Amino acid sequence: MKVLVPIKRVIDANVKVRVKADQSGVETANVKMAMNPFCEIAIEEAIRLREAGHASEVIAVSVGETSSQETIRAALAMGADRGILVQSDAPLEPLSIAKLLKAVVEREQPGLVILGKQSIDSDNNQTGQMLAALLGWPQGAFASKLAIGDGKIDVTREIDGGLETLSLKMPAVITTDLRLNEPRYASLPNIMKAKKKPLDAMTPTDLGVDVSPRIKVLQVTEPPRRSAGVMVQSAKELVDKLRSEAKVI
């Protein structure tokens, strides 16, 4: 079974993002980029499935600018076998990404697609669910544990009340939550080896997918800032202030 892992290049989680003065978006020039953390978890899980003998090949696919090759190389260095770049200079909406991924799935015929649950830049939390819909496959979103059985996969999911386990027919789409695993670091020899692993490139046109946007971003603004308040010296003073000044208790 092949496992396909869609990964996204995003602004590093530790960067404090700045809104551009012209309100067209956020500043991306000279900003540190990284693999979306949920995608790292997805790559890690796919590699573990291969190491456990459940998967034969792990394919990392990214939709984005040429620079996304770097992100794919990072996945190859972690242990993915091969990469695919779907080149697009404009950032695409989850529906378009899902359509492109569907076309890749039709070519590669994986038994499982593992995505992150959420891009930490656009905070959509949509692509995996949309891909599952387009493929007519079941979905296991926000997974914290996977158990592969005979023609099915049991997925434990993080839900608002705790945990829920579902059984899905394979092939299936999974999206990762934080507790699924702790991604490994790539070792130096593996980073070197990754440079020689195959990385194909294609375009939305090659895949025959219409990626015209449905949503117009009118403006991107900075949220109202909270300002720091006061320091209090004791628990008693705090309770006094909460009662008489803030009036919240």
Added chain:
Amino acid sequence: MSVLVLAEHDNAELSPGLLNTIAAATQLENDVHVLVAGHNCRPVAEAAAKCAGVTKVRISDDPRYEHPLAEPLAALLVSVAGEYGHILVAASKFGKNVLPRAAALLDVAAISDISAVESADTFVRPIYAGNALATVQSGDTPKCISVRTTAFEEVAAEGGSASIEELPPAEDPAMSSFVSQDLTVTDRPDLSSARVIISGGRGMQSGENFKLLEGIADTLHAAIGASRAAVDSGYVSNDYQVGQTGKIVAPDLYIAVGISGAIQHLAGMKDSKVIVAINKDEEAPIFQVADYGIVGDLFKVIPELEAALRD
């Protein structure tokens, strides 16, 4: 065209976020329908019919909806979607699971986590962990939207008298099934709708120490939350996590104990009315958003705070 709101429930009770989602719906249209899909869920439909602003409740009561599986629920939404200009759901794990699936089946975009309605086609949503606000316009019909419930004042749960209509179940894709669940049992209020929250972070050092927060939570009728670090370390379960990738909360009072205040945590609580931080490091970023801060060892401050609250 009418607005459809998909209700989250456990076949017995509505999730509180429905009231805020209805509030967002009433900003779009006067004709607001609520869809209750479940099994033996009549009481839920009756409760939904009483919510202010609701004109009609549609109930689909069938064993295939006993558990909120994305595949059959999305199919049901698709079966009625043609009647609606907007389909709304709370941006909970439930909503985020089902809505994008339905949107893709309908070949429309989904808009996640809106925090304001500008007009019937224009919405505001936080991106980059709330460090930017995007105003987005959608040309699709229906518009599939998940609602950040903390950004909308809830409607009254009583006073309405909507009609209740049966909706036949849609085709069951039968590709997933429920196996088991492991839910946190608590008498405390729900994190997403609590008026007061006290959250612990890595500074708590153990799950055992989270008990220290219980006395204060009892006195203030507070929910207990946590940072990702506290969840990852196994101090408390995943449903406690507040933040960009956990729960978004906005109580009247949020008390952060032993939490440094990483961007991802702030994303989940910075819209709280009053924030209190207790941290031994005076440089901790949490103090930059706190209305009141105490620099000190939480193991000393928490018992003192509990005592002061009892006074």
